[in-house]
Amino acid sequence: MIFENITHLYQELKTNNKHSLCVFDLDSTLFNVSPRSEKILHEFAVDRNFPELLKIKIQMEDWGIYEALLRAGYDKVQNEDLHQNLKKYWNEKFFSHEYIHYDTPYLGAIHFVQSLKLSGVGIKYLTGRDVFRMGQGTAEVLKKWGLPCDPAQIHLKPQKEMDDHLFKLEWLQKLAQDHPKSQIYFFENEPVNINLVGDHMPNVRLIYMNTTHSRRDNVRALHTEIFNYTIERD
Numbered sequence: 520m521i522f523e524n525i526t527h528l529y530q531e532l533k534t535n536n537k538h539s540l541c542v543f544d545l546d547s548t549l550f551n552v553s554p555r556s557e558k559i560l561h562e563f564a565v566d567r568n569f570p571e572l573l574k575i576k577i578q579m580e581d582w583g584i585y586e587a588l589l590r591a592g593y594d595k596v597q598n599e600d601l602h603q604n605l606k607k608y609w610n611e612k613f614f615s616h617e618y619i620h621y622d623t624p625y626l627g628a629i630h631f632v633q634s635l636k637l638s639g640v641g642i643k644y645l646t647g648r649d650v651f652r653m654g655q656g657t658a659e660v661l662k663k664w665g666l667p668c669d670p671a672q673i674h675l676k677p678q679k680e681m682d683d684h685l686f687k688l689e690w691l692q693k694l695a696q697d698h699p700k701s702q703i704y705f706f707e708n709e710p711v712n713i714n715l716v717g718d719h720m721p722n723v724r725l726i727y728m729n730t731t732h733s734r735r736d737n738v739r740a741l742h743t744e745i746f747n748y749t750i751e752r753d
């Protein structure tokens with residue numbers, strides 16, 4: 520079956536706790552990264568003496584820094600230098616240990632993961648973040664929010680140049696080989712990643728966290744769509 524909503528999924532996970540493995544993406548799946556981008560944007564505004572940019576808010580649905588700039592009226596043709604300079608500035612800070620501390624968990628996310636862990640469900644994190652730039656900060660942030668954070672649960676790309684989708688697919692294939700009796704649940708916001716896993720691993724349950732994504736594809740694979748982690752009763 521495919522779950523109607525997050526509450527049904529939660530109930531099944533608790534029922535089949537010993538044979539369930541939940542794999543969570545981090546950025547835009549468990550954590551809203553908009554505060555991270557907004558902090559960087561506002562630091563840029565101060566550093567580069569561009570006070571009008573301080574008025575711009577990054578919304579939860581925004582992808583990267585570009586969409587907020589466009590919404591505020593800074594199109595790319597007439598503001599090419601601004602776009603390029605801000606993108607470079609944003610790139611250097613967004614993928615760093617320091618700035619992921621500004622992320623905030625989505626509604627219900629902390630309780631959802633903590634509760635599953637207490638029930639005996641396996642918890643893993645699988646992220647396109649890379650070890651060198653974000654490994655230490657990732658562990659710190661998980662710990663700060665009270666999430667399970669054993670190093671064996673946290674999986675980042677060994678090199679930043681790797682494709683996120685291939686890294687995740689290969690990692691999940693290995694996980695399935697190592698745990699043939701477990702049901703894997705993959706929580707992810709990026710349709711490209713979901714579709715690839717759906718195409719190659721039909722037995723993985725796909726949970727699409729509909730927050731924001733790269734706009735490169737829509738979800739085609741069979742999935743359950745969620746918008747947050749609030750459950751009706753516990």
Ligand SMILES: [Mg+2]
Pocket residue numbers: 544545546547548707708709
């Ligand atoms: Mg993500």
